[in-house]
Amino acid sequence: MKRSGFSFLARPQFAALIAVLFINWLLFPGFFDITWQDGRLFGSLIDVLNRGAPVAILAIGMTAVIATKGVDLSVGAVMAISGAVAASLVVGGTASWIAVLAALGIGLACGLWNGMLVTVLDMQPIIATLVLMVAGRGLAQLITEGSIVTFSDPLLIFIGTGSFLGFPMPVVIAFVLLVGSTLAVRRTALGLLIEAVGVNRSAARFAGITSGALLLLVYAFAGFCAAVSGLIVAGDIRGADANNSGLWLELDAILAVVIGGTSLLGGRFSIPMSVLGAMIIQAMNTGILISGFSPEFNLVVKSGVIILILVLQSPLAARLFSRGHARPEPATAPRTTP
Amino acid sequence: MSIIRKLALGAGIGALLSTVAFADGLQGKVIGFSQIGSESGWRAAETSVTKQQAEKAGIDLKFADAQQKQENQIKAIRGFIAQGVDAILVAPVVSTGWDEVLGEAKDANIPVVLLDRGIDAPEDLYLTSVASDQVKEGRVAGEWLVATVGDKDCKVVQLEGTVGSSPANNRKKGFEEAIAGHGNITIVRSQTGDFTRSKGKEVMEGFIKAENGGKDICAVYAHNDDMMVGAIQAMKDAGLKPGTDILTVSIDAVPDIFAAMAAGEANATVELTPDMAGPAFVALDGYLNGGKVPEKFIITESKLYTAADDPKGQYEARKGLGY
Numbered sequence: 001m002k003r004s005g006f007s008f009l010a011r012p013q014f015a016a017l018i019a020v021l022f023i024n025w026l027l028f029p030g031f032f033d034i035t036w037q038d039g040r041l042f043g044s045l046i047d048v049l050n051r052g053a054p055v056a057i058l059a060i061g062m063t064a065v066i067a068t069k070g071v072d073l074s075v076g077a078v079m080a081i082s083g084a085v086a087a088s089l090v091v092g093g094t095a096s097w098i099a100v101l102a103a104l105g106i107g108l109a110c111g112l113w114n115g116m117l118v119t120v121l122d123m124q125p126i127i128a129t130l131v132l133m134v135a136g137r138g139l140a141q142l143i144t145e146g147s148i149v150t151f152s153d154p155l156l157i158f159i160g161t162g163s164f165l166g167f168p169m170p171v172v173i174a175f176v177l178l179v180g181s182t183l184a185v186r187r188t189a190l191g192l193l194i195e196a197v198g199v200n201r202s203a204a205r206f207a208g209i210t211s212g213a214l215l216l217l218v219y220a221f222a223g224f225c226a227a228v229s230g231l232i233v234a235g236d237i238r239g240a241d242a243n244n245s246g247l248w249l250e251l252d253a254i255l256a257v258v259i260g261g262t263s264l265l266g267g268r269f270s271i272p273m274s275v276l277g278a279m280i281i282q283a284m285n286t287g288i289l290i291s292g293f294s295p296e297f298n299l300v301v302k303s304g305v306i307i308l309i310l311v312l313q314s315p316l317a318a319r320l321f322s323r324g325h326a327r328p329e330p331a332t333a334p335r336t337t338p
Numbered sequence: 339m340s341i342i343r344k345l346a347l348g349a350g351i352g353a354l355l356s357t358v359a360f361a362d363g364l365q366g367k368v369i370g371f372s373q374i375g376s377e378s379g380w381r382a383a384e385t386s387v388t389k390q391q392a393e394k395a396g397i398d399l400k401f402a403d404a405q406q407k408q409e410n411q412i413k414a415i416r417g418f419i420a421q422g423v424d425a426i427l428v429a430p431v432v433s434t435g436w437d438e439v440l441g442e443a444k445d446a447n448i449p450v451v452l453l454d455r456g457i458d459a460p461e462d463l464y465l466t467s468v469a470s471d472q473v474k475e476g477r478v479a480g481e482w483l484v485a486t487v488g489d490k491d492c493k494v495v496q497l498e499g500t501v502g503s504s505p506a507n508n509r510k511k512g513f514e515e516a517i518a519g520h521g522n523i524t525i526v527r528s529q530t531g532d533f534t535r536s537k538g539k540e541v542m543e544g545f546i547k548a549e550n551g552g553k554d555i556c557a558v559y560a561h562n563d564d565m566m567v568g569a570i571q572a573m574k575d576a577g578l579k580p581g582t583d584i585l586t587v588s589i590d591a592v593p594d595i596f597a598a599m600a601a602g603e604a605n606a607t608v609e610l611t612p613d614m615a616g617p618a619f620v621a622l623d624g625y626l627n628g629g630k631v632p633e634k635f636i637i638t639e640s641k642l643y644t645a646a647d648d649p650k651g652q653y654e655a656r657k658g659l660g661y
Contacts, residue, residue: 028548037577044547051540147379147661148535148564150594161575237535237568239594243378244534288529289544295501295530 012313013259013273017280020305021045024287031290040163044286046171052282053170054079054229054246058253059260059274060177061225064185064218066257068198069266070118070125072219075226075253077136078110079246082230084143087151087240096155104227110136111223115216133250140242150239160235170232174275177225182271191269194218198266256281259309280309363627364619365396370418371427371615375406379592380612382660384454388427388615395619408432412439419446425465425622427615429453440464449625453614461634466621468614468636472505475640476512476561478608479587482642483557484520486585486605492556495545496528497538497569499561506530509561509589526554531565538565542572552578557585563595563607570603581605591643593656599649609641612659 024044025031034043058075065072082103089099110132117128151157162169185191196204197211205211226246234240254264259277262269284305288298311317369392376382385401392399400423402414408431418426419442426448430436433456440463443450452467483494496513499506510528517523527545531538538560546552552573558580560566566588573580580586581603588595591609598604617636624630643652 030547042576044544047540047543047547051543141376145660146376146382148594150597161571233536237539237571239535241535241564244532244536285540286544289541290548292527292548294528295498298501298530 011261011273012317013261013276013280013309016259016309016312017276017283020280020283020287024283024290027287027291031287036166039166040168041166044290046168048279048283048286049171050168051286052279053168053174054232055249055252055256055281056174056275056278057170057177057225057229057232058249059256059278060174060181060271061218061222062250062253063257063260063262063269063271063274064181064194065125065222066198066254066262066264067194067266067269068215068218069201070215070219071129071254071264072111072114072222072226073126073129073250074110074114074132074136075222075229076246076248076250077133077140078107078223078226079230079233079249080140080240080242081110081136081143082107082227083234083240083245084140084149084242086156086231087149087234088143090151090153090156091149096153099153100155100159100231103231104224107223107225107227107230108220109223110226111220112216114223115219118219119212119215137242137247140240140245144240144242146242148239148241152238156231156235157238158235159231160233160238170236173228173232177228178271178275181221185271195267195269198269252278252281255306259306259313261313281306362395363623366398367424367622367626368398368400368421369425369427369619369622370400370402370414370421370423372402372404372411372414372418372429374404374411374429374431376403377406379661380590380610383612383656384429384614386660387612391613391615391619397619404431406431408435415439415443415450419443419448422446423448424626426450427453427618429614430455430457433457437463449622451618451622453618465625466618466632466634466636468617468621468638470610470638470640472508473512473515474637475589475608475610476509476514477516478512478640478642479509479559479589479606480513480516482587482606482608482644483523483559483585484517487523487556489522490556492523493526493549493554494523494557494559495542495549495555496525497531497541497558497560497565498528499530499533499565501530503533506533506561513559525559531560531568533562533564535564535568538568539572540568541565542569543576546572546576546578552576552584555584557587560586560588563588563590563592566604566607567594567598570598574603579603591641591652591656592661593653593659594661596643596649596653596656599643599645600653602645606642606644609639609643611638611641614638 031044034041034045062072085106086099086103089102090096114129114132117123118125159169164172193209193214196209197214201211233245256277257274259280260270260273284302288301371388373385404410411431415426426443436457436459440450444463449465451465454469456467529541531541549555558569566586570580573584578584586604587606589608591607595604595607621632
C-alpha cells in the first residue's frame with residue numbers, strides 16, 4: 001500500500017491533463033499567461049483552478065463514497081439547498097457566520113440522511129441518494145420561492161470570489177480540503193477501513209469494522225463537501241439560484257472520480273487523483289470556451305476526450321502499453337476490475 | 339407569502355399595468371388558467387401578474403399548476419370544461435398532443451387562449467394565442483446597439499442560451515438580422531451560457547482572456563439578463579467597467595438587470611413581458627361581449643429599457659413579482 005508521493009506523475013491522468021493544457025495552448029497562445037491584478041493572480045490557468053474547484057470539492061467527498069462501493073447522486077441538489085439556506089438567512093438579517101454554519105450543518109444533515117438510508121434501511125446507494133437528488137432541488141426552490149435570492153453579504157461573497165495569497169478562495173478551500181482529507185485517510189487507518197468496507201462490507205464487519213458508522217461518516221462528509229461547493233457557487237454569483245446551482249454536477253463529480261482511477265465497484269481510491277480528474281474536466285471546459293468553436297461542438301468534443309482518457313487507462317491499454325515496452329509496468333497496471 | 343410581499347406585489351403590478359389596456363367587461367366571469375409550473379422566475383412573475391390582472395378585472399380565476407406535465411394540463415382543462423368555465427387560458431408545456439382536449443373545449447363552446455407558446459394544432463381549436471416574438475426581441479437589441487455605436491468599429495461577444503432552444507436560436511437570428519449591413523459591428527465570439535448566471539460569468543471570463551484582457555470587446559449581447567448579470571461580475575473582476583468600457587444589451591427585463599442599470603453597469607434590456615394575460619383578457623372581453631373575433635396571433639410588445647427609463651423605479655416595481 002506504500003506509495004511514493006510523486007508516483008502520480010507517472011499515471012495516464014497526469015499525461016492527459018498535460019495534453020489538454022497543451023491543446024488549449026495551441027488553440028489560444030495566451031493560455032499560460034498569468035498576471036497580477038488587484039492583488040490577485042489573473043489568467044486562464046487560474047480560471048481552470050477556480051472554476052474546477054466546486055467539482056473538485058464534490059469529487060473529494062464523492063471519492064470516499066464511491067470507495068465504499070456507493071454513490072451519491074444528491075450532491076448537486078445539496079449544493080442548491082446549502083446556497084439557498086445561506087442566502088435566505090443573510091437576506092433575512094442573520095449574521096453571515098451563522099448563515100455559513102447553518103448551510104454547512106444542512107449539508108451534513110443531508111449526508112447523514114443519505115447515510116441512514118444506506119445503512120439503517122439498507123437501501124442501494126443509487127436509489128437512496130436519488131431520493132434527495134429529486135426532493136432536494138424542490139426543497140431549495142421552496143426556500144428561495146423559485147427566484148434567485150441575491151445578497152451583498154461580504155463573507156459569502158468572499159467565499160465565492162475573494163482571494164488569499166493571490167489565489168481565489170475556492171481554490172484555497174479546495175486545496176485545504178484535499179490536503180486535510182488525504183492526510184485523514186492516509187495517515188490514519190481510516191482509508192484502509194473505507195477500502196475494506198468497499199471491497200466486502202460483510203467481511204469488513206466480521207473483521208471488526210463498524211461499517212455502519214463508517215458509511216454514515218463518508219455520506220455525511222460528501223454532504224458537507226457539497227454544502228461547501230454550494231456556498232462557493234452562490235458566493236460567486238452573489239445569489240442562490242435554486243434551479244441551476246449544482247445542476248448535473250453530481251455527474252461531473254462521478255466522472256472526475258472515475259477519470260481519477262477509482263473503481264465504481266469500491267475498494268482502492270485516491271482523493272488527489274479525483275481532484276486531478278476534476279481539473280482535466282475543467283481544463284477541457286475552459287479550453288472550449290476560449291477556443292472559439294461554436295457551442296454546438298461543446299458536448300461532442302468533451303465526450304470524445306473523455307472516452308480517449310478512459311480508454312487510455314483501461315486494462316486493455318495497459319496491456320498494450322506494457323507489451324510495447326516489453327516489461328510489466330506496475331504504475332499503469334489495471335486499476336479497475338472489470 | 340408575507341403581507342409585506344403581497345403589498346409590494348400589488349404596488350409592482352400597479353406600476354406595470356398603468357399603461358395597459360383594461361378589460362372591464364369580464365366582471366364575474368369564471369376563467370380557468372392552466373400554467374406550466376414555476377420553472378423560472380419569469381414564469382412565477384407571469385403567474386402573479388395573471389392573478390393580479392384577474393383580480394383587477396373582477397374575474398374568478400381558477401388556477402391549476404401542471405408541474406411541467408402535459409397530462410396534468412389536460413386533466414386541468416377537462417376539469418375546467420366540467421365546471422363550465424367561461425374561458426380557458428393555457429400556457430402549453432409542449433407543442434403537440436392538444437387536438438383532442440381542445441376539441442372537447444370547442445364542443446363545449448368554451449374559448450381557449452394560448453399564452454406565450456404556440457402549439458401544433460388546427461387554428462380553429464383556439465381563439466387566439468398571445469406570445470412574444472423572440473426574433474423581434476433579438477432585433478430590438480441589435481438595433482439599439484447599431485444606433486448606439488454609430489460608425490465606430492465594434493466587436494461584439496455573444497452569450498447564447500441553451501444550445502438548440504428556440505429562444506436561443508430566435509434571439510440570435512434577430513440580433514444578426516439587425517446588425518447585418520453594418521460592417522463595423524461584428525460578432526467575434528459566441529458561446530452558450532445555458533441561460534444561467536454562473537455559466538454566463540464563466541463564459542465571459544473566457545472571452546475576456548481570449549480578447550486581450552477584454553480591451554478588444556466593445557459590447558456584450560446576452561440572450562437573457564441572468565447571463566448578463568454573471569457577465570457583469572466577470573467584467574468587474576477583470577478590472578473592466580461594464581456599461582462604460584463594454585456596452586451591454588440583453589433580453590427579459592428582470593429586476594436584477596435594472597439594479598445593475600441603476601448602478602451604471604448595464605446599458606439596455608429588451609422586455610419579455612410577464613403580462614400575457616392582459617391582452618388575453620382584452621381579447622376575451624371583445625369575444626364574450628359582442629362576439630368580436632380577435633387576431634389569431636397577438637404579439638406582445640418587445641419594449642427596450644435603458645438607463646433613461648428610471649431603472650431604479652423599474653427595479654422596485656418588479657422585485658416583488660417572483661422573478
